[in-house]
Structure formats: C-alpha cells, structure tokens
Amino acid sequence: MSNIDSDTSSGLDRDTDTLGDAFYPLFQLLFDADGEFVADIETKLQQARMPNTVELYLSRALAIGVLVGLVLWLVGMLVGYGIFALGILSADSLSLGIPVASESMASLLRSLAMPAAVVVSGIVFGSIGFGAGFGTLVAVPYSKASARKREINMLLSDSISFMYALSVGGLNQLEILEAMARAEDTYGEVAREFQSIVQETEYFGTDYRNAIQQQAMLTPSDELAQFLTDMLSIVNSGGDMQGFLDDKKDKHLRTAKQQQEQTLETMELFGEMYMTLSLFPLLLIIILVIMSMLGKAQQELLYATVYGLIPLTGVGFLVLVSTVKQDETGDGFLSPEDESDRLHGQQHEGLVHMGLVESYVGDFSLFSRIKSREGTFKTKALLRKPHLFFKRHPLFTLALTVPAALVLLAIGVVGGAAPTTWDGMIARPVWGTFIWFYVPVYLIAVPLTAFHEWNVHSRSAITGKLSDNLRKLSSANDTGQTLLESIKTVSDTSSGKLADEFDVMYAKVHYGMSLKEALVEFNNKYHIPRLARTVKLITKAQEASSQITEVLTTAAQASENQDDIERERISRTRMQVAIILMTYITLLAVMAILKTQFLDVMAGLTAQASGSGSSSAATGGPDFGGGIDPDLLSLLFFHGVTIQAMLSGFISGYIRNADLLAGVKFVVILQTLALGVWTVVG
Numbered sequence: 001m002s003n004i005d006s007d008t009s010s011g012l013d014r015d016t017d018t019l020g021d022a023f024y025p026l027f028q029l030l031f032d033a034d035g036e037f038v039a040d041i042e043t044k045l046q047q048a049r050m051p052n053t054v055e056l057y058l059s060r061a062l063a064i065g066v067l068v069g070l071v072l073w074l075v076g077m078l079v080g081y082g083i084f085a086l087g088i089l090s091a092d093s094l095s096l097g098i099p100v101a102s103e104s105m106a107s108l109l110r111s112l113a114m115p116a117a118v119v120v121s122g123i124v125f126g127s128i129g130f131g132a133g134f135g136t137l138v139a140v141p142y143s144k145a146s147a148r149k150r151e152i153n154m155l156l157s158d159s160i161s162f163m164y165a166l167s168v169g170g171l172n173q174l175e176i177l178e179a180m181a182r183a184e185d186t187y188g189e190v191a192r193e194f195q196s197i198v199q200e201t202e203y204f205g206t207d208y209r210n211a212i213q214q215q216a217m218l219t220p221s222d223e224l225a226q227f228l229t230d231m232l233s234i235v236n237s238g239g240d241m242q243g244f245l246d247d248k249k250d251k252h253l254r255t256a257k258q259q260q261e262q263t264l265e266t267m268e269l270f271g272e273m274y275m276t277l278s279l280f281p282l283l284l285i286i287i288l289v290i291m292s293m294l295g296k297a298q299q300e301l302l303y304a305t306v307y308g309l310i311p312l313t314g315v316g317f318l319v320l321v322s323t324v325k326q327d328e329t330g331d332g333f334l335s336p337e338d339e340s341d342r343l344h345g346q347q348h349e350g351l352v353h354m355g356l357v358e359s360y361v362g363d364f365s366l367f368s369r370i371k372s373r374e375g376t377f378k379t380k381a382l383l384r385k386p387h388l389f390f391k392r393h394p395l396f397t398l399a400l401t402v403p404a405a406l407v408l409l410a411i412g413v414v415g416g417a418a419p420t421t422w423d424g425m426i427a428r429p430v431w432g433t434f435i436w437f438y439v440p441v442y443l444i445a446v447p448l449t450a451f452h453e454w455n456v457h458s459r460s461a462i463t464g465k466l467s468d469n470l471r472k473l474s475s476a477n478d479t480g481q482t483l484l485e486s487i488k489t490v491s492d493t494s495s496g497k498l499a500d501e502f503d504v505m506y507a508k509v510h511y512g513m514s515l516k517e518a519l520v521e522f523n524n525k526y527h528i529p530r531l532a533r534t535v536k537l538i539t540k541a542q543e544a545s546s547q548i549t550e551v552l553t554t555a556a557q558a559s560e561n562q563d564d565i566e567r568e569r570i571s572r573t574r575m576q577v578a579i580i581l582m583t584y585i586t587l588l589a590v591m592a593i594l595k596t597q598f599l600d601v602m603a604g605l606t607a608q609a610s611g612s613g614s615s616s617a618a619t620g621g622p623d624f625g626g627g628i629d630p631d632l633l634s635l636l637f638f639h640g641v642t643i644q645a646m647l648s649g650f651i652s653g654y655i656r657n658a659d660l661l662a663g664v665k666f667v668v669i670l671q672t673l674a675l676g677v678w679t680v681v682g
Helices: 002-022 024-030 036-047 054-085 103-168 173-181 184-203 208-218 222-237 241-293 299-322 341-348 355-359 365-384 386-392 394-414 422-427 429-464 466-478 483-493 497-510 515-526 529-542 549-611 630-657 660-681
Strands: none
Touching: 002 024, 002 054, 024 054, 036 054, 036 103, 036 208, 054 103, 103 173, 103 184, 103 222, 103 241, 103 529, 103 549, 173 184, 173 208, 184 208, 184 529, 208 222, 222 241, 241 299, 241 549, 241 630, 299 630, 365 386, 386 394, 386 429, 394 429, 422 429, 422 630, 429 466, 429 497, 429 529, 429 630, 429 660, 466 483, 466 497, 466 529, 466 549, 483 497, 497 515, 515 529, 529 549, 549 630, 549 660, 630 660
C-alpha cells in the first residue's frame, strides 16, 4: 500500500513539475526573480519547510491559476448565454442610459447586449478562477509557516527549560544542540529548527556558529530568532551558557503567561461578539414573522434563517475562535532512540495491534500462536470490562451507539412512530424532532460524554499533583538519595494516582527494568503532552547522573507555571462560557415567549375573526395575522433553538478546553433544556 501511495505521489510531483516547466516562461514574464514578492515567497517556503524552489513553485501556481481560470471562464460564458437563452434576462431589460440618436443604433445596442454579457461573464468568472487557483497555492506556505511559528512559540519556554537541564547535567554547547535536535517526539517544531543547525554542521561542514546565525534568520518565530541570536553572542564570547539558559528560562516562562493573558483577553472579546452574533438570527426571525403576518414575506427566508444562517453563524464563530485558541501540541508519546521492542509494541498497541508479540510474528510459528492467544485474551478482557476500554478510547463508543441509533430510527419509521413527511413534522413538531434528532443525539452523546469526562478526570489526576510531587522528588534527591530512591520515598509519603504510579515504577525497576524505560512507559500510558515534556527532561538528565536536584527543581517550576496558566485559563473561560450559556437561555426564553404570547394569541384572534364572519375585506383593514401558520412557525422555532443549543454547546467546550469533545456535555444539557421548554410551549 505504501508503495502505491509513493508511486501516486511521485506521479503527481512529475505532473506538477511538467506544469511548472511549461509555465516557467510566464513566470519570467510576470515576475522579477529578484523582486520583493518572489523573495518573500522564497522566505516563506523555507520557513514552512517546503522543498520547492520559488521559481518552480510560482510557475506551478500560475499553471493552476490559468487552468482553473479557463474552466471558470467557460462556465461563466455558459452562464451568461444561459441567462439570455432561458429568458431570465432580455436585451430590452438592460440599459446603461446611453443616449441613442436613432432606432437603428438602439437595435444595434440590443443585438450586442447578449454577446457583451457573455464576454463580461466569462471574464469575471475567469478572473475569479485564476485568483482562487493562484492565490490558494501562494497562501499555502504562509499558512504552514504561521502554524509552525505558533507551535514554536508555545513550546519555546519548555524547550529552554530542557536545554537548561542538559547544561546542569554537564553537557557542552554542541551536545545540547544535538540533544535538542533529537527531542522531536516532545518539542516538535522547535526540535526541527535545531535539526537544521545540526545537519548544517554535520553534512555541509558549516561551523556551528554560522549555522546558528543562519537558522536565526530563517526561523518563522521571532522569539526563537532572538533566542538563537542571544545564544550566539554567548557562544562567541565564551560566556556562561548555564546562566544564560537559566535567565532565558525564567524570561520565557513569564512570556508564556503574558501570551496566555493576551489570548484570554481576545477570547473575552469574542465572547461579547458571540452575544451579538447569536442574537442577530433571532431579530431577523422576529422581523420575518411580523412581515409574514402582513403577507409581505416568503417562508423561504424563514427556512434560510433557521437552517442556514444560524448554523453558518455558529460554525463561523467556532472557526474564528480556533484561530486564537491555543491547542495542546503533540500526542504525548515518547519514542526514545534506543527504545526497546517492549516500548515500541506498547506505543502501537491497540484494538487490532497485539503489542510486543507483533515484533516477533513470522520468525517462528510459536509467536503466531501467542499472537492468537493474546487476541483471545484481550477480547475476553474487553467483554468482561468494556467500560475500562471505553474510558481509554471514548470515541469507540460511536461504534456501538451510531448503529443502535440508526436501528432505533428504522424501527420508528417502520412502526409509524416517526413522521416521514414534512406535513407530519408540522403536525407533531416536538414528537417528530424528538424521534429524528433528540433520541439519536442522546443515544450517541450521553455515553460519549460519560467516558470522555471519565478519561479527562483520570488524566487530570496525574497532572493535578505533578508539581507538588516534583518538588518532593527534588527535596529527596537533594538529601543524597538517588532518583529511584527519591521516587520510592515520594510514593510512600504521598497519596493519589501519581504516587501509585511512582510505586509501580519502583517495582518495575526492582524487577529488572531500567528507570528510563519505566518512566517512558508511565508517560505513554497517559500520553499527556505536558507530562511528556517533564518526563523527557528527567530521563535525559538522569542519564548523566542520579543527583539531578536542579533539574527536578526546573521541572517543578515549569509544571507550576503550567498550573498557573491553567488556573487562569479556567477562571477566565468560566465567564466566557457563562456568557454563551446565558445568551442561549435568553434566546430560548424570547423564542418561547414569542410562541406563546404572540403567535398563539394572533392565531387565536385570526380564528375568532374568521369564525364570526368578519374579514379584512369587509372592514377595509389589512388581513393582520392571516399569513401565520402557527404549527409551522412552532416547528421552525423549535429547530432554531435546537440547532443553536448544539452550536453553543460545542463553542462552550472548545473555549473552555480547546477540545470539541468537551462541548458534548454542554450540548446534552442545552438541548435537554430546549426540549423541556418546547414540551410545555410547543
């Protein structure tokens, strides 16, 4: 399969190279190879780590732009012709106000109207196509460079703490650079920047001072560029690298807090924006209802508002929040260069992968039998305690709940309980929506919420006492105990899940496992990115010595800084979530009042007037309320608050934890509230 994929990708590369070569003369015609635009694109390609020359890349972009432009040019001409051919627009309806001296001139202008419209339509569509094709490819390196910059800035403070720990352990400048370059599993894009420095020195014979200077100019992060520049001055002057890293560590820990403060302030602004944006569809619905009562509005606008504008507003706001909200980088797994088969198997172990035995299958038939028995054992364990499996993998609940929801819907349709026509939905709006939407959502979301929250709680039990236990480790190590003895002391004198894991680590080492492997196994069990950076720092330092008090103190400081940031984030986002929830409750209350105190009353008055024989025609007044279909509007209102509940729930969860799954519990709560209210008023 990998060979097929590589062959396919190489074929695509050859095709794009052919396009680039074909349009290279156009590149030379349109762009100055030494111009500012080309130089800027070249810089972004380097920062995005895209292996393309700027000339070939822009030639490809021109090729894609021209091809897309030609396709849309043809589409535009067909659209322009079709408008006239189908009678949607006629030459007589077009007028630019050009004065004509005779009827022959007017006839000539009318005859040119359709060709001119076709040409103009083709030019407009073609220009849009070229701009979209060319602009999309040009924007790709900017987007990738921006994403790399964001990750580098997020991980820089922890990376500097890691380098400081290495310097405390006695590593020299070159060894620190090499160790940082090998830490890609934890420090991601920061490690890749240092990989460039190491590769320049190893494969191209560049002096490492010049390599640092060159990378400072190429990195997309201004903060990393400043750090490398300052490091270069220390290297050139022969200064104290350990003291320099200590100062930078403290500085960037403060910088991380300041960045978090700025992010939270921006999120507060977004919370206020959401309050305005989410109320806009409500105001529009009220206006459309009033216009419908006067017979001046179409029902299509109500449908577009409920099923189009409300979802688009929520999704657009969610995308806007994602551009500011900082997600946790990395998957939390550690993959040491010298990892054992046991560690490798454990990291890839899953529902299908059998773990360690997979490394030996094929050598002897015995291992195949062991793999089969291992699969049987895991299946029995899963069937005995499925809740433990779903706690580790909450999304796997969908494999059971989604088919169950579909079966339940099928039973409802076949049994006649679920309305299958739009008129049937209008006749029973609450029941129809409950069967078609609420039952599947509850069936899918409730188990997913329960197991996801259980998973989050079990993982937070590890990080909750991490800072305190690191301080205890540092104090115990400072008394002369080895790191292993310190772990045993902390496990005996502490309580909680982390203390239990320390006890397990000590037992593993006691039975022959290395301390580094025990630490990595512990980390990969929970695979929390924050925990991975702490374990990486400790395992690297303990390779040199068991007396790593300063390293443990540094790890504790970094963990405490993360705790401070987390507490501030929880405190500030609590208010933002409260604003979103209160905005939704306000919207729900207004819609319910509009339904009961306005629509129902007006519909009753209309029915009373019709029953008494009075009419707008007889009295000479308007047919006020005659355009109201209360059942249809009740259905649309209910669907509107239901869609808004789902969107508000996901937005609340994402703002709070940068995780869409965290919003499922809010979705369940808000939709239950909407269902309860509409059960009464609907």
